[in-house]
Amino acid sequence: MENKIIHGDCIEEMKKLEDNSIDLAFLDPPYKLSQSYSTSVDSDNILAVASIYPSALELKRIVKKGNFACVIYDNRIIPLVLDAFKRAGWKYVRFITLYRRCGSAFKMHGWMSTSDCILLFQNGEGKEKYYGNCSHDVYVKEKLEIEGFNHPAQKPLDICKDIIQRLTKKGDIVLDPYCGSGTIPLASKLLGRNSIGIDDKLEYVQTSIKRLNTTC
Numbered sequence: 001m002e003n004k005i006i007h008g009d010c011i012e013e014m015k016k017l018e019d020n021s022i023d024l025a026f027l028d029p030p031y032k033l034s035q036s037y038s039t040s041v042d043s044d045n046i047l048a049v050a051s052i053y054p055s056a057l058e059l060k061r062i063v064k065k066g067n068f069a070c071v072i073y074d075n076r077i078i079p080l081v082l083d084a085f086k087r088a089g090w091k092y093v094r095f096i097t098l099y100r101r102c103g104s105a106f107k108m109h110g111w112m113s114t115s116d117c118i119l120l121f122q123n124g125e126g127k128e129k130y131y132g133n134c135s136h137d138v139y140v141k142e143k144l145e146i147e148g149f150n151h152p153a154q155k156p157l158d159i160c161k162d163i164i165q166r167l168t169k170k171g172d173i174v175l176d177p178y179c180g181s182g183t184i185p186l187a188s189k190l191l192g193r194n195s196i197g198i199d200d201k202l203e204y205v206q207t208s209i210k211r212l213n214t215t216c
């Protein structure tokens with residue numbers, strides 16, 4: 001089994017991967033506009049967010065036909081990911097909700113963001129292949145992760161594992177082009193899947209490698 005973490009820009013790194021070589025693309029692209037903002041918009045990170053367009057195209061080439069791309073995204077800018085994957089020729093399959101039952105909204109107005117969208121796209125047509133039992137399409141996360149790895153967007157390990165288990169079998173290859181603290185590669189490893197994780201920030205690459213080595 002191989003679990004590899006690459007430091008680099010995911011568009012450039014994905015160009016090095018062969019056609020039809022990946023069983024599942026599971027990605028959590030940058031969708032917040034910079035982590036250091038306090039109001040709603042920050043133009044710093046627009047290029048990173050826009051990389052979803054070339055990513056969707058590269059993924060179309062390297063993910064096996066009939067297989068999935070699973071994308072965690074922010075519901076406030078969801079038209080962007082739908083547009084990027086549609087233009088690249090992916091078929092939109094469904095929407096799953098990840099609800100975090102924590103954080104207090106009492107000082108806010110309107111709605112506080114406590115949910116992420118998990119979108120499933122299929123590479124072409126054909127029967128959709130799922131493994132294991134069927135379940136409801138809402139994941140509820142009751143508490144923050146026990147261990148934090150100094151990444152502002154660390155995702156829940158157990159939920160990533162559940163998704164990977166439904167979409168792949170042992171020995172398959174999972175690609176996470178925006179791996180951050182390495183949650184998706186780690187979930188893949190714990191389930192006996194091969195994985196390739198990419199991040200363009202060295203500190204996150206180091207965290208991912210450390211997590212893969214200590215499996216937590």
Ligand SMILES: C[S@@+](CC[C@H](N)C(=O)[O-])C[C@H]1O[C@@H](n2cnc3c(N)ncnc32)[C@H](O)[C@@H]1O
Nearest residue numbers: 009010028153154155178179180181183199200
């Ligand atoms: C939403 S975070 C991923 C969080 C991750 N799922 C976790 O659980 O820790 C997105 C990551 O994408 C990385 N990133 C942004 N643009 C990138 C690019 N062009 N190539 C590779 N990584 C990129 C950022 O450094 C960030 O760590």
